[in-house]
Amino acid sequence: MPDFFERSLIVHEHLRGKIGTVSKMPIVDHDDLSLAYTPGVARPCSVIAEDKEKARDLTLKRNSVAVVSDGSAVLGLGNIGPYASIPVMEGKALLFKDFARIDAWPICLDTQDVDEIVNTVRLIAPVFGGINLEDISAPRCFEVEERLQDIGIPVFHDDQHGTAIVLLAALFNASKLVGKEMDSLRVVINGAGAAGTAIAKLLRCVGHDPKVCTPVADAIVCDSKGAIHAGRQDLSGYKKEMLSYTNRGNRSGSLEEVLVDADVFIGVSKGDLLQASHIRTMANDAIVLAMANPTPEIMPDEARKGGAAVIGTGRSDFPNQVNNVLVFPGIFRGALDAKAPTITESMKMAAARALADATRNVSVNKILPDPLDRTVASQVALAVSEAALPPD
C-alpha cells in the first residue's frame, strides 16, 4: 500500500486545503459593497438583534456545521493532537459539502480538557447550525456530548452515532436476508468505546413499530477483558451503566466464549482477533460486521470459511463497506432542514431505517448502498427531518 499512501500525501501537498470558502454574492460595484458590508449590513444585524432565531434566516448559520476534534483518537493513529487531525476534519467537511450541500468548517482544539472543550464549543456555537464531534477519545467523548445537548443546535458525535446507525442499517438488511427477526438476535459487540457503546444503545429499539422500543434478544459488549457483566469489579461509570441494557443473562467469559451461539458479531475494536473456528461456534447463518481499519477483526474469506452468511467490513476493497459517510451528511441535512435543536434517538432510528430502505437489490454482497451513491443522503435527510417534527 505505500504507493497509495504516498499518493495521498502528494494530493494533500498539492491542494493545501481540501476545502475553501466561496463568495455567494458578487461585488461588482459600490452598491454591492454597501449592501453586503457597511452600511447596508446594519439592517439584517438589527433584525437579528431583535430576535436571534432570525440568524437562521439571514446568515450562513442555516447551513453550517463545525467539525470539532481535539485530535485525541484519530483513525488508527490515536492521540496525535489537533494539528495532525486537521486533514481528517477537512476531509469530513469536504464530504459534508459533496454529499449534502452543507457548509462545514474544521475546528481543531488545542486542548484535551473536557471542561475546555465543552466551553469552547458553547462559545463558538452562534455561527453554526450543528456540531459534529469527531475523533474524541472515550470515555471523554460521552461527557462532552452529553454536556452540550442544551446549546440549541444538534451536537452529534459521529464516531458513536454515525457508526452505530450505519451498523444498524446493515443489520436490518442482513437479518432480513438470513430470515431472522431483529428481536430474536443475540449480538456480541467487541469494543466498549465510542462506537460499541452507541450501537449497544441503538439495539434497544429495533422492532417494527418505531413508537415502541423492542430490543434485540440480547447484546453482550466485550472490552479487552471479555464480556462486561455485573460481576466485574473493574467497570468504570459508563460501562456499569451499560449493564442496564446489555447482557441480560449476565454472562461472563472471553469474547470467544460469549460468541458461542451468537447470531451477530460486531467488531469495533482492533484487527486480527478471530479465526474461522470462532465463527463456526456461532449460530447458523451468522452475521459478521468487522469494522476495524485497515485490518478487520477477521478477514472476509476467513469468516466465510467459518460459515458466516453475511460479512461486512469498513473497507472499500471488499463487498459491504460499512462507511458512515452514508449517515452523517443525511443526518445533519435533515436536522438543519428541520431546525432541530438536538438529534434524538428517534431521528437516529429513522436514519438507520431510511438507509436500510435506500439499499437497492439487497443481497449478501449488498446490504448497504454504495458509499458514493449521492441519492442516499437526501433519503436519510427526509426521514430524519420528519422524525424531528414534534409528534401530532
Place this chain on the structure above:
Amino acid sequence: MPDFFERSLIVHEHLRGKIGTVSKMPIVDHDDLSLAYTPGVARPCSVIAEDKEKARDLTLKRNSVAVVSDGSAVLGLGNIGPYASIPVMEGKALLFKDFARIDAWPICLDTQDVDEIVNTVRLIAPVFGGINLEDISAPRCFEVEERLQDIGIPVFHDDQHGTAIVLLAALFNASKLVGKEMDSLRVVINGAGAAGTAIAKLLRCVGHDPKVCTPVADAIVCDSKGAIHAGRQDLSGYKKEMLSYTNRGNRSGSLEEVLVDADVFIGVSKGDLLQASHIRTMANDAIVLAMANPTPEIMPDEARKGGAAVIGTGRSDFPNQVNNVLVFPGIFRGALDAKAPTITESMKMAAARALADATRNVSVNKILPDPLDRTVASQVALAVSEAALPPD
C-alpha cells in the same frame, strides 16, 4: 435611505449566507474517497504529527483566517451580541475571499469576558493561519489583542490597525498634495477608542526612512471630555499610556480649542460635531478626515466652506472614501504568504506606504485607490510580506 436598507435585508434573506464552503477535490470514485478521507488521510496526519509546522503545507491552515467578534461594538449599532454580528463577520469573510483569495470563516463568540475570548481564540487557533479581531469594544480590544500576540499566528484587530493604516495612507497623499512634510503636521484626533489609539501610535513613525521612527510634529487625541493631557485625573490606563507619545505640548481644552492651528483633523468618533467655523480656525490647507458613519463629524461641503483643502470620509457617495477594505485583505495575504507569526509595526507601515503608492493620479478628490480596485491588495500584500522577512 429606507429603500437601500430594505434591499440589503432582501439580499440577506435570499442568500442565507454570503459565503459557503467549496470542495477543492472531486470525489468521483472510491479511490478519491480513500485518498481524501480514510484510510489515505492517515499519511498527511502522520507527517503533521511529526512536525506541526507541516500543517501549513498540507492543510487549509495555509490560507485560512478566522474573523472573530463578540458583537460588543458592531458598526454604529453598538453592543448587539454575537448572533446579530454574524452578517458583518460574514461580509468580512466574503471580502477576504473576493479581494485576496483568503478562506475566512466567521467566529462569533457567545461571551464578552476577556479571559474567555482570549482562551477560545487560543484553543481554536490550530486550523487558522491568522485571526482578524473585529468589532470588540475598547478598551477590552487592546487587552484581547495584546494577550494573543504569542500564539504563533498573526492576531490583528482591524478596527484599530486596519482603520489606522488606511488613514495614514490617506494622510501620506493628502500632505503631499498640500505641500507639507509629514513630520511638520499638527494632528488632532477625535475619538480615543480602538481606531483613535491605533492611528496615534502609527503617527510615531511617518518619516521617509522606515528604519528610523520620525513622528508627526504633534498629535493630540480628544475624548468626550476634550484633549487628553497630563493634568486630567480621569484617565484610564491606556489613555495615560497615550500621553507618552501624544500631546507633546500638554495642551488642555475642548476639541474646538485644540483644533486651532492644527493641520489635520481625524474624526473616529461620532457624527455632526463640527461646523465650517471650526475648520476656519485650523492652519491653511487643512486636511479633514471625518470617518464617523453614516454621518461624518462634518459634511464635506461644510468642511470645504471652512477652507479645508483635502476632505475624506467613510462614505462611498463622496470622493475620497477611506475604507479599510483597502487594507485588511492585503495585510493578511502578505502575512499568510510570509508565514508571519505576528503583524509588526513595520508591516503596518509598509502597508500604509504601499497603499499610498498604489493610488494612481493623486488629486484632492483622489487620495486613495477606489475600494473596488482589485490590484491594491496584491501590492499591499507584497510590501507586507517583504516587511515580514527578518532584516538582513
